[in-house]
């Protein structure tokens with residue numbers, strides 16, 4: 480009986496140690512993946528994907544909303560906080576008259592994490608300086 484217990488305990492030990500080894504490998508992979516995907520890339524993907532920003536914002540010209548270059552020029556001049564605006568904690572400063580249109584997108588923006596908002600900020604800042612990829 481004791482032998483069986485020892486054998487069982489050994490099996491459990493082997494099994495769990497194998498499992499933790501297995502767990503470590505994907506963790507390392509995720510780590511390197513994150514390094515490869517820059518905030519710029521994450522922000523760009525959100526801007527052109529689930530954020531739907533591209534439907535109203537072009538980079539260098541006005542469409543439904545002001546162009547990214549213009550927005551960032553004003554944000555830089557006024558040292559304004561883009562993330563605060565996206566969190567609806569700051570008033571619009573670029574074109575308050577059409578803010579109602581921008582507001583329709585906050586339902587989507589509200590679902591973003593702080594990291595995603597930061598990535599968006601990195602993307603629009605870099606894109607306004609001419610970076611494309």
Ligand code: HEC
Pocket residue numbers: 526530531532533534535536543544545550561564570571572573574575576577578579580581583584588599
């Ligand atoms: C339905 C159209 C629409 C969509 C989608 C949209 N915007 Fe806008 N956005 C606007 C309009 C119109 C303005 C100008 C009004 C204003 O200044 O708030 C604006 C203004 C802004 C401003 C300037 C705010 C200020 O201080 O005046 C920022 C920053 C911005 N948008 C970011 C984004 C980001 C990031 C996304 C995607 C997550 C996005 N917008 C999606 C229409 C849109």
